[in-house]
Amino acid sequence: MYVAVKGGEAAIANAHRLLADRRRGDRDVPALTLAQITGQLALAVDRVMAEGSLYDPDLAAMAVRQSRGDMIEAIFLLRAYRTTLARFGNSRPIDTAKMRIERRVSATYKDIPGGQLLGPTFDYTHRLIDPAMAGDEPVDEPLRRAREDERRAPRVTDILNDEGLIERDVLSDEEPGDLTRDPTAFPADRDVRLQALARGDEGFLLSLGYSTQRGYGRTHPFVGEIRIGLVDVEIDVPELGFAVSLGSVRVTECQMVSQFTGGGEEGAKFTRGYGLVFGQSERKAMAMSLVDRALRAHEFDEQRLAPAQDEEFVLAHCDNVQATGFVEHLKLPHYVDFQAELDLLRTLNTAKAKNDEMREAAE
Amino acid sequence: MTAETANARRKRALDAMASMPASMLHELYNENTAGAPGAIAVRGPEIGAIMLRGRIGGGGAPFNLGEASVTRATVRLDSGELGHSIVLGRDADKARMIAHLDALRQLPDWVGRVEKSIVEPALEHAREEAKLQAEETEATRVDFFTMVRGED
Numbered sequence: 001m002y003v004a005v006k007g008g009e010a011a012i013a014n015a016h017r018l019l020a021d022r023r024r025g026d027r028d029v030p031a032l033t034l035a036q037i038t039g040q041l042a043l044a045v046d047r048v049m050a051e052g053s054l055y056d057p058d059l060a061a062m063a064v065r066q067s068r069g070d071m072i073e074a075i076f077l078l079r080a081y082r083t084t085l086a087r088f089g090n091s092r093p094i095d096t097a098k099m100r101i102e103r104r105v106s107a108t109y110k111d112i113p114g115g116q117l118l119g120p121t122f123d124y125t126h127r128l129i130d131p132a133m134a135g136d137e138p139v140d141e142p143l144r145r146a147r148e149d150e151r152r153a154p155r156v157t158d159i160l161n162d163e164g165l166i167e168r169d170v171l172s173d174e175e176p177g178d179l180t181r182d183p184t185a186f187p188a189d190r191d192v193r194l195q196a197l198a199r200g201d202e203g204f205l206l207s208l209g210y211s212t213q214r215g216y217g218r219t220h221p222f223v224g225e226i227r228i229g230l231v232d233v234e235i236d237v238p239e240l241g242f243a244v245s246l247g248s249v250r251v252t253e254c255q256m257v258s259q260f261t262g263g264g265e266e267g268a269k270f271t272r273g274y275g276l277v278f279g280q281s282e283r284k285a286m287a288m289s290l291v292d293r294a295l296r297a298h299e300f301d302e303q304r305l306a307p308a309q310d311e312e313f314v315l316a317h318c319d320n321v322q323a324t325g326f327v328e329h330l331k332l333p334h335y336v337d338f339q340a341e342l343d344l345l346r347t348l349n350t351a352k353a354k355n356d357e358m359r360e361a362a363e
Numbered sequence: 364m365t366a367e368t369a370n371a372r373r374k375r376a377l378d379a380m381a382s383m384p385a386s387m388l389h390e391l392y393n394e395n396t397a398g399a400p401g402a403i404a405v406r407g408p409e410i411g412a413i414m415l416r417g418r419i420g421g422g423g424a425p426f427n428l429g430e431a432s433v434t435r436a437t438v439r440l441d442s443g444e445l446g447h448s449i450v451l452g453r454d455a456d457k458a459r460m461i462a463h464l465d466a467l468r469q470l471p472d473w474v475g476r477v478e479k480s481i482v483e484p485a486l487e488h489a490r491e492e493a494k495l496q497a498e499e500t501e502a503t504r505v506d507f508f509t510m511v512r513g514e515d
Binding site for chain 2: 049050053054055056058059082085086087088089090091092093094095096097100101102103110111115116117118119120142143144145146147155157158169170171172173174175176177178179180190191192194195198199230232233235237239240241242243244245246247248249251253255272274276278
């Protein structure tokens with residue numbers, strides 16, 4: 001017999017009202033504005049856009065506010081919104097070589113054309129909490145320095161590859177797979193893996209990337225280049241008969257150069273892992289590139305022994321919305337399931353007690 | 364003007380207007396389109412998404428990076444010209460104004476005015492923004508120098 005139990009409606013309504021109150025907090029303190037969140041918590045907004053897999057700073061800021069700063073909750077909200085939007089088309093692939101660069105560093109070559117540009121980085125700060133953060137002291141305008149020329153900064157992996165010592169990109173216009181439209185089948189191609197990693201959980205990918213450095217997977221990586229900046233987004237408009245720019249988005253790209261693949265006809269060369277993420281998010285881009293490289297084990301005849309090399313493990317678990325859904329559903333009522341297991345246990349124990357009694361009697 | 368250059372000019376205008384901050388577009392639109400032929404909506408403005416693509420390794424095969432919200436609009440002037448727009452974000456007004464301006468650009472009486480009063484300021488704004496950002500970044504360039512130690 002199955003008895004449906006209803007109830008809790010009033011409790012739920014009151015809980016949500018309480019949540020709204022706690023979210024707002026002290027009414028004497030001004031409410032956060034979206035401009036404050038996008039402007040002053042910009043990297044939180046970027047993370048929500050990247051893992052929410054929807055580029056829209058204002059919506060991400062609303063989600064951060066609505067979730068009281070719970071990032072995974074905010075990401076969940078953005079993902080849910082995303083599903084309500086009709087898809088108008090696909091952009092032309094963005095060209096990161098034409099990025100308007102805000103930061104660009106290489107750990108492999110000191111003197112790269114275009115230079116090492118630190119940009120707004122936490123690197124080289126002392127990681128001491130600044131008492132100024134408790135107040136609202138005036139902040140200096142940034143310094144400006146004229147550029148000597150309008151030179152662009154080409155991708156490091158493209159310009160310093162005269163000797164052919166680094167694996168090259170193979171340009172193509174093959175239609176990529178889309179995991180938001182088609183169920184993921186294994187083995188997955190690299191395009192689908194990168195899509196999954198780009199929206200994957202930063203913490204999960206960071207730990208997996210770290211594990212490859214500690215010996216769980218074969219990498220000995222160098223940062224060939226990290227670049228952050230704005231790229232134009234273009235889309236073909238059939239009504240017009242040509243592509244137009246929709247505006248620009250900020251992305252972070254990481255080229256991780258990793259140890260060799262052996263001889264063969266082309267000779268030994270460095271291999272590469274790739275990371276590309278919405279917003280300013282270089283930890284995520286670096287982690288993504290490490291995991292991308294680890295997942296290419298089969299291409300280089302490497303043994304797959306570590307978790308980071310197991311694409312089914314990585315792809316099935318890197319999505320924090322899926323992960324939180326399955327973990328958090330455990331707190332929802334399981335009264336009937338649990339009752340069934342309790343009954344089973346009682347039956348087992350009763351049977352055992354009876355058995356024991358009979359054995360004793362027999363002895 | 365060949366069809367090719369006409370398309371190139373139209374693209375230049377649409378690209379420039381898409382890059383413009385909404386507040387600036389509002390202002391220039393209101394200042395310059397008083398008395399302009401009105402437009403009726405053919406489609407939208409409607410909010411949707413596009414799939415934003417990157418390339419594997421930066422220069423390889425395409426992959427789907429994630430979506431972006433966009434708004435598109437199509438309008439028609441009484442005289443029949445169609446104007447189109449599609450821009451990042453969820454600003455219906457911005458999409459509608461750009462579509463209207465795209466249609467007005469097709470009128471000989473209006474093309475000069477739209478170019479001069481809206482497209483050129485938009486391009487100038489984009490250049491200024493890019494220059495400011497590039498110069499602020501340039502100030503963070505690492506200038507390496509070598510420490511010379513010992514006699515030779």
